């Protein structure tokens with residue numbers, strides 16, 4: 281997820297993401313949100329529900345504050361790991377995770393979203409096309425780089441393009 285959206289979530293839900301810059305020995309949250317920007321709105325809605333639930337259903341201090349320990353994509357779906365969650369909150373999280381399979385991880389649309397074979401991506405047709413184009417561009421630039429009998433200036437060009445594509 282891009283830094284801007286990452287910061288937006290942390291600013292909006294400081295209690296849930298209190299460990300965003302914590303020690304990597306104690307939390308995986310230090311890696312940030314390991315998923316695409318398309319799921320921003322889903323995570324936003326999820327956290328809004330979780331924080332509301334914490335604020336209104338503390339159950340005599342039993343569930344003082346839900347805290348995220350890791351947020352990532354796995355097998356095409358959102359994984360939202362937490363500490364200090366009640367059964368209700370676990371249910372809310374499971375529901376959000378199941379919704380992620382119908383939301384393009386890149387752009388956030390729910391239109392015509394499906395999963396790819398092999399390395400699983402949850403995405404819409406447009407984002408799939410764009411990703412595949414990028415993959416083939418990368419392959420072409422890489423081919424130029426490792427080919428013999430190619431001028432240094434062409435290799436420089438290929439390297440520059442490649443670095444741009446992997447950014």
Ligand SMILES: [Zn+2]
Nearest residue numbers: 384387404407
């Ligand atoms: Zn998309």
